[in-house]
Amino acid sequence: AQTVTQSQPEMSVQEAETVTLSCTYDTSESDYYLFWYKQPPSRQMILVIRQEAYKQQNATENRFSVNFQKAAKSFSLKISDSQLGDAAMYFCATGNEKLTFGTGTRLTIIP
Amino acid sequence: KAGVTQTPRYLIKTRGQQVTLSCSPISGHRSVSWYQQTPGQGLQFLFEYFSETQRNKGNFPGRFSGRQFSNSRSEMNVSTLELGDSALYLCASSFKKTGSYKNTEAFFGQGTRLTVV
Numbered sequence: 001a002q003t004v005t006q007s008q009p010e011m012s013v014q015e016a017e018t019v020t021l022s023c024t025y026d027t028s029e030s031d032y033y034l035f036w037y038k039q040p041p042s043r044q045m046i047l048v049i050r051q052e053a054y055k056q057q058n059a060t061e062n063r064f065s066v067n068f069q070k071a072a073k074s075f076s077l078k079i080s081d082s083q084l085g086d087a088a089m090y091f092c093a094t095g096n097e098k099l100t101f102g103t104g105t106r107l108t109i110i111p
Numbered sequence: 112k113a114g115v116t117q118t119p120r121y122l123i124k125t126r127g128q129q130v131t132l133s134c135s136p137i138s139g140h141r142s143v144s145w146y147q148q149t150p151g152q153g154l155q156f157l158f159e160y161f162s163e164t165q166r167n168k169g170n171f172p173g174r175f176s177g178r179q180f181s182n183s184r185s186e187m188n189v190s191t192l193e194l195g196d197s198a199l200y201l202c203a204s205s206f207k208k209t210g211s212y213k214n215t216e217a218f219f220g221q222g223t224r225l226t227v228v
Contacts, residue, residue, distance in 0.1 A: 045219035
């Protein structure tokens with residue numbers, strides 16, 4: 001079983017600035033991945049980035065990177081050079097048999 | 112490579128009716144999972160199918176059922192619809208090895224928006 005907590009219901013950032021979205025989790029699994037998904041108004045869930053728990057090196061995908069602290073069970077998402085198209089709901093998730101999602105963070109980009 | 116395809120995109124049904132939703136996963140993916148998304152409950156797991164077998168089930172009543180075909184396409188059925196079944200239903204396609212539950216990535220379709228009136 002696992003739980004995922006996103007404590008920031010809403011965040012906003014100026015265009016071109018950097019923003020960090022927080023996520024903490026708890027799991028009884030020993031081998032797992034962590035994911036960040038983006039859900040724009042179109043409602044499609046888009047995989048942004050993933051991190052294998054066994055890897056110490058933080059994952060990076062272009063402007064998106066994570067800060068994974070396994071001992072603290074923390075998995076934050078950093079978005080650099082924020083763009084208008086980054087505006088969306090962001091969900092943190094984990095789980096093997098099933099994905100457990102956080103409640104989401106609504107990110108607004110200010111032009 | 113085609114993505115995950117869900118049909119239909121929108122549905123309006125009356126209470127008491129039944130509905131069938133379809134999901135075609137990414138080619139080569141044998142795992143298909145279904146999720147319900149509502150403003151009040153967030154994203155909740157319904158069930159997972161792998162190689163035509165239900166492998167895992169969430170905490171939903173028996174009115175929610177599914178199946179998977181030999182080509183990995185999956186259908187979800189909801190019988191005796193209730194107003195509370197109004198939601199976005201998302202299908203996720205994953206590559207999982209036989210005998211392994213490890214979820215290395217999951218790709219979602221665009222969802223089916225079900226409205227029960």
